Amino acid sequence: MSTTTTKDSRSREKAPAGEKVADWADGRLGIYSLAKANMRKIFPDHWSFMLGEICLYSFIIIILTGVYLTLFFHPSMNEIEYHGSYVPLQGQMMSEAFASTLDISFDVRGGLLIRQIHHWAAIVFLAGMFVHMMRVFFTGAFRKPREINWLFGFLLFVLGMFTGFTGYSLPDDLLSGTGVRFTQGAILATPIVGTYISMFLFGGEFPGGDFVSRFYSIHILLLPGIMLGLVVGHLILVFYHKHTQFAGPGKTNKNVVGMPLLPVYMAKAGGFFFLVFGFIAMLSAVASINPIWVLGPYRPDQVSTGAQPDWYMGFAEGLIRAMPGWEINLWGHTLVLGVFIPLVLFGLFLGVIALYPFIESWITGDKREHHILDRPRNAPTRTGFGVAWVTAYMIMLIGGGNDIVATHFHLSINSVTWFVRIGFFVGPVVAFIVTKRICLGLQRRDADKVLHGRESGIIKRLPHGEFIEVHEPLSQEALHTLTAHEQYKPAEIGPAVDENGVERKVKGSQKLRAKLSNAYFGEDNQIPKPTAEEYKEITSGHGHH
């Protein structure tokens, strides 16, 4: 039992009410042992650490607004004639789902706002996760012990994509129906089971009368339920592992330096929730999103031009648009490669994100815990791979909007498509090489700064007439920070024969590992950081700069 030790005489006589409540709860829940470890938990500060917070807060906003929307939305595909307050669609046949979405938008006061907040928050959520994952990737925060949390995050990203897709398909408008049709067409391309999956998913032929109610339970219960569990797990692990930090004076792999949860992070993080919510609310006040009344209800024989999915599905759209229409007919069966290959690529392209931490740890063979973040330049090959992936993703995003690009920039749709087809293969390679070069250049500059100091901009004329720039030595803090990163040595296979001269069997996987290790840490793939000897030799003052 905690007794108060403050000098306040009032509290010595009688514990304040809050303390009594806390004591009561502790007696039943044991909250003090939890609070002891966490109330003054230290969180390091860096702008990039708030990206994950944006995801968490937009997720909460989505849940809050989503619950509100379920109170008014009718997840039914019964066809009715519309007689609501939106005049242009009076008398039109539409599903109840579409009609109730119109009601939410035009008859429920604040309904449109909540709908728009819900949709904007979903867009921010996915974008936030994308950028947050880039942060984690490029700083190596996924390394041991955080690989499982990386997987949690990966699953959240993928499930978020599908929750978004099932969500924007619910209003049964012309645009989203077209997206569902595209999905159904892609499902049909699956060898052997495609038609079966399609019939089971849609309760018969497309569009049928079932998909809205089925998507509804997937969208509001199944996927968010799993995601909520993953979010909680993700946060528990963040707390348990303690946050990573960048190297710097006083910051080591064995400590965590920052401000305590109570009060600073409570206020900053709690305040940030309101900032994000407020920002999205104002965005929803001024920026219309998914105006389904402009699009009209879905009809399988109608379509609008410029049909685009939400941004996070854009790269899948790009894959399907860029792929040539290969189709193989053999023995009375059709292998629809033109659609099936994009479907498989979609999975592989995302799957490689999940696998990366395990690939890298296999290459390094490093089993230690890592709590100090890498600067992206100090892991050139990893950074190169990351940028290559993002490049491929972005090129596919362009491909997904090839019609928009063509009309906006007055280009031929054919040339945009060909650019995407070639760019998908060439772009990542170029991006990888360029990124790696830049990283190595930055490493050289860091090494140069450590050994020769900072360029001061002061030009000095020596007695014999030579001009030199004065270099200021770095502070101890900067010297430490710039040399704090670790550098691996490339793995070697070892001699081809053992000590008895007998040929050693080297497994193929070991050869591959050595090759990859060399690509990561070999001579030309990282710049050796300055050693104490180099530094001493240069700074001992033998007259050269």
Next chain:
Amino acid sequence: MSSQDIPEENLPAERAADEHGAVSVADEKHPFADPGLPPHEHRIQDIDERAAKRSERAVAFLFTMSMLATVGFIAAFVAIPVDEIVYIWPLGHISGLNFALGMTLGLALFCIGAGAVHWARTLMSDEEIADERHAIEASPEDRAKVHADFKQGAKESALGRRKLIRNTMLGALTLVPLSGIVLLRDLGPLPEDKLRHTLWRRGKLLVNMNTDEPLRASDVTVGSLTFAKPEGLEEHDHEFQNEIAKAALMIVRLEPKDIKDKRELEWSHEGIVAYSKICTHVGCPISLYEQQTHHVLCPCHQSTFDLSDGARVIFGPAGHALPQLRIGVNDEGYLEALGDFDEPVGPSFWERG
């Protein structure tokens, strides 16, 4: 992939300084030693009470703004009609209620956030504190204890010894989810040949989608694109959506001499050709027609088909030509189908062949 085959010396050596706290003085041997946490620098609010008061007032102002914004939200909810359209520069004509509610709610929330963050940044202690980390993995003693406990438990369960129990239990646990999978069977019917048939039959008239009137051959002029549905299919029909998804037709008239494909010419009527409107890529309705070239374009993924040459694919991701419907003219001069499509319409699938 075990750690044994990785020579220790490939791992970077951890610097001694990192192991046991900071080395505060850089010496000959350690020129890059960690100087430790820099001394805390005071903010103006820590020293000057007047500055701190200013911060306090700023925070209080933001919280007050939030309260006012909430009052504004309620006022807007009550006062502004739901259907009022207002002009707001530069947004244009928008819903006044949506704008007012969004701005007031946004402001109410944003001011709370801004106030809290300003409070944290200016008035709460900004002294950095270092906390120790502890290894995530358990100590060797704990590890040994858990392993021993587990072995003990496993032994007491006799699972390893009594193989019959283990095997039948695994069998039961493997089978029981099957019931759940079987239950999914009635989610939908089997595909059978559903994707192979549409509503089109011999003698069905082609009905103009826009006017709902049967089409005469003379109604179809060169250069126009007409959408048609089979006679008898009405918007109010229960199966309308499913049927139109397969039966939708586009009709154009070409000069018979322009038709390059022999079968296309045979299946046409005086140059009038009827093709499935559903793209063979993933099923979007094709809707863009280029009169001069007789190309049609699917607006979803830009598959382009040449209607003068059997609707073969000339660009884009579609894998095969659009199915053509054989048409003729009945005694009264109306266009009619001479049968169903002879191949499945829409996207390809495994059984299509």
